Amino acid sequence: MSRAVLVERLWDYAGQAVLLALVLWLAWSGLVNFLGNVRVLGLAAGYGFLDAEAGFQIAQSLIAFSPRSSYLDVVIVAALNSLLVIVLASVLSTLIGLVMAFGRLASHGLIRGAAATYVEVFRNIPLLLQILFWYFSAIAVLPGVGDSLAFGGALLNNRGLFLPRVQVTMAGGSTLVAGLAAFVGLFWLARRWLKTTARDNGWSLALSGAIIALLCLAPLALMRADFGIDNPQVEGFNVGGGFAVLPELAALTLGLSIYNSTFLAEIFRAGILSVPRGQAEAAATVGLSGVRAALLITLPQAMRVALPPAAGQYQTLAKASALAAAIGYPDIMQLVGGTVLSQTNQALEVMALVVLLYAAINLAIALAVNLLNRRLLWQQR
Amino acid sequence: MTRFVRQTVIDARDAPATSSLSALIQWRRAWVTSPMMAVTSLVLLAAFCVFGWRFLQWAVVHAHWRGSDSAACPGDSGACWAFVVARWKPWLVGDYPLDQLWRAWASFAAFGLFWAWVVQRSHAAGMNRVLLGFILLPAVLLLVLIGGGPLAAVAPTRWGGLLLTLIVALATFASALPAGLCLALGRRSRLPVVRWLCTAFVEGMRSVPLLVVLFIAATLLPMFLPRGWNIDLFTRALIAFSLFNAAMAAEVFRGGLQAVGHGQFEAATTVGLSHFSALRLIVLPQAVTAVVPALVNIMIAVIKETTLLSIIGVNDLLGAVENGAKSPDWIGEPNILISGHVFLAVIYLAVCYGLSRYSRRLETAR
Numbered sequence: 001m002s003r004a005v006l007v008e009r010l011w012d013y014a015g016q017a018v019l020l021a022l023v024l025w026l027a028w029s030g031l032v033n034f035l036g037n038v039r040v041l042g043l044a045a046g047y048g049f050l051d052a053e054a055g056f057q058i059a060q061s062l063i064a065f066s067p068r069s070s071y072l073d074v075v076i077v078a079a080l081n082s083l084l085v086i087v088l089a090s091v092l093s094t095l096i097g098l099v100m101a102f103g104r105l106a107s108h109g110l111i112r113g114a115a116a117t118y119v120e121v122f123r124n125i126p127l128l129l130q131i132l133f134w135y136f137s138a139i140a141v142l143p144g145v146g147d148s149l150a151f152g153g154a155l156l157n158n159r160g161l162f163l164p165r166v167q168v169t170m171a172g173g174s175t176l177v178a179g180l181a182a183f184v185g186l187f188w189l190a191r192r193w194l195k196t197t198a199r200d201n202g203w204s205l206a207l208s209g210a211i212i213a214l215l216c217l218a219p220l221a222l223m224r225a226d227f228g229i230d231n232p233q234v235e236g237f238n239v240g241g242g243f244a245v246l247p248e249l250a251a252l253t254l255g256l257s258i259y260n261s262t263f264l265a266e267i268f269r270a271g272i273l274s275v276p277r278g279q280a281e282a283a284a285t286v287g288l289s290g291v292r293a294a295l296l297i298t299l300p301q302a303m304r305v306a307l308p309p310a311a312g313q314y315q316t317l318a319k320a321s322a323l324a325a326a327i328g329y330p331d332i333m334q335l336v337g338g339t340v341l342s343q344t345n346q347a348l349e350v351m352a353l354v355v356l357l358y359a360a361i362n363l364a365i366a367l368a369v370n371l372l373n374r375r376l377l378w379q380q381r
Numbered sequence: 382m383t384r385f386v387r388q389t390v391i392d393a394r395d396a397p398a399t400s401s402l403s404a405l406i407q408w409r410r411a412w413v414t415s416p417m418m419a420v421t422s423l424v425l426l427a428a429f430c431v432f433g434w435r436f437l438q439w440a441v442v443h444a445h446w447r448g449s450d451s452a453a454c455p456g457d458s459g460a461c462w463a464f465v466v467a468r469w470k471p472w473l474v475g476d477y478p479l480d481q482l483w484r485a486w487a488s489f490a491a492f493g494l495f496w497a498w499v500v501q502r503s504h505a506a507g508m509n510r511v512l513l514g515f516i517l518l519p520a521v522l523l524l525v526l527i528g529g530g531p532l533a534a535v536a537p538t539r540w541g542g543l544l545l546t547l548i549v550a551l552a553t554f555a556s557a558l559p560a561g562l563c564l565a566l567g568r569r570s571r572l573p574v575v576r577w578l579c580t581a582f583v584e585g586m587r588s589v590p591l592l593v594v595l596f597i598a599a600t601l602l603p604m605f606l607p608r609g610w611n612i613d614l615f616t617r618a619l620i621a622f623s624l625f626n627a628a629m630a631a632e633v634f635r636g637g638l639q640a641v642g643h644g645q646f647e648a649a650t651t652v653g654l655s656h657f658s659a660l661r662l663i664v665l666p667q668a669v670t671a672v673v674p675a676l677v678n679i680m681i682a683v684i685k686e687t688t689l690l691s692i693i694g695v696n697d698l699l700g701a702v703e704n705g706a707k708s709p710d711w712i713g714e715p716n717i718l719i720s721g722h723v724f725l726a727v728i729y730l731a732v733c734y735g736l737s738r739y740s741r742r743l744e745t746a747r
Contacts, residue, residue, distance in 0.1 A: 016574035023578060030605040037604045108418060110425050124733035125726045126685040128692070129699060133722045140457075140715030319590035326692050337596055347601045351593070359588040 034348065041345075049344045050075070056339065058330050060246050071340055078335035079357055085249060085331065086318045086361070089256035093317065096257060097264030102294060104269055115265070123262035128323055131255035135327045138247050145237055153231045154242075161245040162232035186211065248329035252321070260317045264310060271306030272298055304376050311369035318361050332357050440723070450710040457716035464705065464717050465724050472701040475541015481533060485544050488522045492547060500739065508673050509666075516558065519551035537615035541696035543728075546687045549619060549697065553683050556623040558676070561630025562669075565638060566660075568631065579631070586628035592689055594621045599693045618695050626683055633675045637668035677740035681733045699725060 038045060050072040057067050061077040062084065103115030122130070139158045143149060148157040153164040190211040232242025275298050283293035324331040325338060332354055341350045443459025446466060454461035465472070474485045495518055499511050526548065528534045540548070567579030586594070598621035599614060606612070612620075641664050649659035691700030702725055705711060706718040 012572055016572050019578070020574050033607050034604050037608060040608065108422070110422055114425055114429075120734060120737075121730060124681075124685075124730045124737065126688040126699070126729055128688040129722060129725055129729065132699075132703070133719070133726070136715055136718050136722070140719065322590035322592040323689075323692075325592065333590070333592060333596075337593065341600070347604060351597050351601050354593055354596075355589050358590055358593060362588045 043345050045346070045349070047349055049346060049349075054340075054343075056343075058335065060244055060249065060330055071344070074340055075336055075353065075357075078330060078332045081329070081335075082321055082324075082331040082333075082357075082361070085252050085256065085324065085329070086321050088253045089260065089317055089321070090314055092253065092257035093259075093261040093264055096261035097268055098299075100261060100265035101268035101272060104265065105272060119262045119265050122258050123266075125259075127255060127259045127320055128326055130259055131251055131323055131327060134254045135247065135251035138251055142247070145234055145239060148234055148239070153229070155232050155234070155239060157239070158247065159239060159244070160247050161250070162239050162242040163245065164232065165230040165241070165243040246329060248324070248327050251327060252324050252329050255323075256317055256320060260313060260320070263313050263316075267306050267309045267313060268302065270309075271302035271304075274305045275301045300376075307369060307373050307376065311366065311373075314365050314369070315362050318365060319358060322358070451712070451714050451717060454714060454717055454720075457714070457719075460723065461714070461717045461720040462724075464711055464720055468701075468705045468708075468711075470542075471696075471705055472542040472698060474544045475696050475701060476539040477541070477544065478533075478535060478539065481528075481535060484525050484528070484532070484535075488525060488544065489547070491522065492518065492551070508670065512558070512669070515551070516555045519548065519555040522548060523552065537613060540615075542701040543698050545615075545690075545696060546684070546698040549622060549687050549690065550680070550684050552619055553622040553626055554680055557626035557630050557679075557683075560623065560627035562634050562665075564627060564631035565634035568635060569638060583628045583631045586625055587632070591621075591625050591686055592692065594625050595689055595693050597621070614693070615695060618690055618693060622683070622686070626679065626686075629682070630676070630679055633672050633679060634668065636675070637672035638664065640671050641667045674740045674744040677736055677743065681736045681740075684733060684736075685729065698728070 051070055053067075054069055054071050054074050055067050058065055058074070058077055060081060062080045063073070063077060065073055065077050100115045100119055103111050104119065106112050106115070142156065142158040145157050145159055148155045150156075155162040193207075230241045232239050232244075279297055279301065280293055283297040284290075288296065321331060322333040325333040328334060336350060336357070337354045341347060344350065439458070440460050445454045445459055445461050445463050447453065448463040449467050451461075451464075453463040453467075474482065477485050495514060499514070502511075525532070526535065526540065526544075527537070537545075564579045564583055567575045568583065570576050570579070595618060598617040602617055602620075603611070645663055645667065646659055649663040650656070654662065687697050688699040690697040691703060694700075696704065702721040703718075706721055711717050
């Protein structure tokens with residue numbers, strides 16, 4: 001190595017060393033300050049609090065939870081609630097987005113105008129404002145607990161929608177699992193069989209009809225297992241029992257779905273436009289109807305283009321679900337970053353946990369979409 | 382064999398008459414292609430009319446315009462614009478001192494003039510001066526609004542409403558753009574330490590919600606400072622906004638830098654430009670021009686994100702209206718808050734839609 005090159009590289013190394021030292025010094029002095037502040041304020045450190053009793057009730061939990069449960073349970077409940085709203089909003093926004101994407105490309109002027117108006121209006125109003133609007137409007141419109149609307153066993157009021165909760169005993173649970181396994185197995189077999197045989201003769205139609213009927217009957221058999229049903233009831237100013245669908249969940253799902261559907265609609269539209277016109281024309285020539293051509297020919301090809309940007313949009317949606325904190329839906333941000341933080345006062349540990357949970361959700365979405373993407377690309381060969 | 386040769390010039394004929402189809406038939410061809418479409422048309426049209434009529438009734442016909450408390454807006458048949466009119470100061474400038482208000486008006490006017498200049502100039506022209514303006518203007522506005530020296534000092538805690546939203550959006554944009562450009566260049570650096578640090582920062586920021594970053598800035602950041610140091614909440618929120626959006630801008634700039642072929646850089650160094658000059662004179666102008674529409678989209682996102690300030694207790698436009706509906710004079714009627722929300726929606730919609738049109742025009746002007 002010549003001397004000149006060595007001298008040039010020397011500067012590079014020196015610069016990088018200085019930069020690294022600066023960053024490390026910043027981190028180190030921040031940590032020292034933090035530890036000093038923690039000592040002065042007399043706060044605890046570490047994740048020991050996760051085993052402690054939480055001591056508060058949560059309005060909505062997908063697993064059994066009581067004030068006696070630990071903080072770890074709080075974290076699990078919060079993560080499940082976040083995932084629930086993310087999944088609901090992703091599915092709903094995808095459906096609305098697809099409808100709006102096809103709507104914006106329709107030949108019908110009025111449909112095109114309606115879809116374009118929808119997209120332009122809802123993508124340009126801040127998400128937080130939309131969520132607050134749906135939340136306060138819903139609460140204003142719905143009746144109080146005393147005047148709850150009753151549908152069968154369900155109750156609807158401004159505290160939310162209260163559904164009967166199915167209580168499963170041990171014996172009922174095992175029947176349920178066995179039934180589900182049978183259902184999945186049958187479904188898989190039927191699908192496999194339909195894939196390997198010709199689909200367009202009467203025999204296969206009749207047989208697939210029979211299989212689908214069987215699939216529908218299977219869950220009915222489960223009803224014989226002993227289930228308890230816990231009906232919600234008005235108790236003073238509150239509702240006891242049942243499973244609560246909070247107005248917060250409804251408002252958050254609606255806001256997230258509508259806002260993100262506008263961005264997804266634009267992504268899907270770009271994907272649809274990327275499919276050559278000849279594909280749709282050829283589909284029409286071989287006699288497919290407009291809807292079947294769109295679903296069977298155009299959409300699968302459009303998805304290859306649309307999936308990577310759509311993945312980014314699903315990640316944005318997952319991150320935006322943190323806005324739950326603004327209306328008090330018990331998700332990661334509200335429960336862990338809010339309640340747990342204020343009760344334990346361990347800001348560093350709790351916020352690190354929040355950051356990790358969101359990063360994990362983001363990573364999971366990226367992985368799932370990558371897998372799907374690989375499948376789509378595989379079929380291309 | 383007889384032949385016919387025309388001896389005279391005939392009159393020019395009209396073009397084949399597409400317009401001879403009557404307007405009715407044209408309309409039918411477009412809208413009523415099938416019975417299904419006819420029904421769809423009718424349903425959509427009816428929905429538009431009913432919704433538009435009811436909104437008009439609510440927003441204009443039955444609306445209440447004057448009054449100083451919730452008694453001015455009985456019932457919920459009409460919008461409560463009295464709430465918006467009576468509380469103009471909180472949502473426009475917040476708690477800015479009355480005798481210093483001219484500074485706030487001057488800031489609005491300066492921004493208005495600047496924006497008018499930006500919009501009327503030719504879109505094909507270079508964007509350097511516009512970008513420079515976007516970086517200098519917030520600095521000037523901050524100086525005017527904070528004061529000091531001959532001007533009385535006004536702490537940012539007394540700012541609020543649209544003024545605060547405007548300043549946060551402009552200051553975020555001005556600081557996030559240069560920082561984002563540096564991060565994007567750093568991610569492409571041949572020095573591994575620089576590359577790793579920039580990549581880690583950008584990817585870390587992108588995997589966390591903005592609200593979490595704001596919460597960390599609001600609750601956790603003071604713990605990392607030496608005792609006695611105190612950065613006020615407004616500044617901390619501004620830092621969080623800048624860092625988060627720097628990561629977003631970095632991804633945009635990275636796309637622009639990738640769009641410039643490597644040959645450009647090689648050619649520039651071949652003719653004798655230094656590494657830095659090649660970057661400054663050849664690569665960056667092309668990269669930045671390519672991403673200007675995407676930068677406008679970042680600006681739209683920043684404007685919408687400023688609403689998150691209300692969650693951590695900074696009095697932005699949304700926070701001012703929310704707080705107004707909780708004030709003793711106006712509390713109680715949900716219709717008042719809904720009117721406030723609709724008013725805000727119209728403001729944000731107008732600003733963001735206008736910006737998105739501008740972004741699209743820039744895209745087609747290239």
